[in-house]
Amino acid sequence: VVLIYFDIIGSFFLIGLLVFGFFLSAASLKHKIPVIYWFLERFERPEVLKVFPGKGVLFGVFGVLISLLLFEKDIALAAIMILALGDSFGALIGPFGNIKHPKPFSQKKFIEGSIVAFLAGFIGAMLFVNPLEAFIASFVAIFFEVLELKMLNDKIDDNIMIPLMAGAVITIMRVYF
Template sequence: MNRLKFEIRRKLLHLVLGSSILLGFHYEILDSLMLFGIILCGVITSIIEKERKLPIVSKMLDLFERPEFRTRFPGKGTIFFVFGALLAIQLFERDIALASIAVLTFSDAVTPIIGIYYNEKKNREKKFIVASVFGMCIGFLAARIFINPLYALFAAAGGTAAEFFEFEINKSNVDDNILVPLAAGTAILLLRRFLGL
């Protein structure tokens, strides 16, 4: 149960961060340059934090950072989340970028919690199906705000698939905060450009 509570806490931060980026980009308060600046500040803070503890930053990391990254790469989740959003904004048209970030924000926040719940309840055989379906539904509803239902369905399916399939580069797993928006956006792009839908 402690792991479930910790993951819920992390994903609440995930929701707040993602919603802030969505609103900021939608209302043209945030742009790519500002997101790049946030990432740069995050990386610098992470490097300093590895060398010596920063009072407020350390407390935040204790609350929200996974133990395996706490000393190795402080703030990894947040930094990669913003990077994933930045990639979506740079690579895709505005509506596709917003939908991709929405899938990352809402689907990716809910799916791991459902998975952990079923693991702790010893129903592991249901974990993949239930978490996938629930994550797709949430992702669809979130993406639907910015794009039509068919696009939203494919975006949610692509994002959910990326959540469960691991990809490696130089023997290191690619962070799902990068994979999810790229998969969601690519799914929409394929429909729009190659199938004429």
């Protein structure tokens, strides 16, 4: 976020990173690239490692890129903070939770993780937008992340869903309120 804020990296860099990342992902399906494979082995889900190594990172970069292309800079940065902090803290704290979400929400996620995700995203987003925008954007983004929406029978990746929902909510708030 800091590198984007100070215009050290931008859309062209992220596009290049995505292209390079997709090549590495494809190569990782056939070969165990030493440093890359070490990270994939430790941080990628085993079922994803077999079909799309690096999916989370690549979709995260894609979510950041889409945010930068679609939204004003302050909105994009707030949306990226909700993704970076909310999704990360939710994933760290969630497994220690005790209360699973009721249907139609994800049965794999815990309410405690979602609360922490919302709060972390809200705090991070307030660095770039006003508290009301940050609050509502974080709430809506985490709400939709827990819904696990599908498109063509495949779950929409939260690394794309979170920043898109957050940015769209703030944009709509500014246009209509």
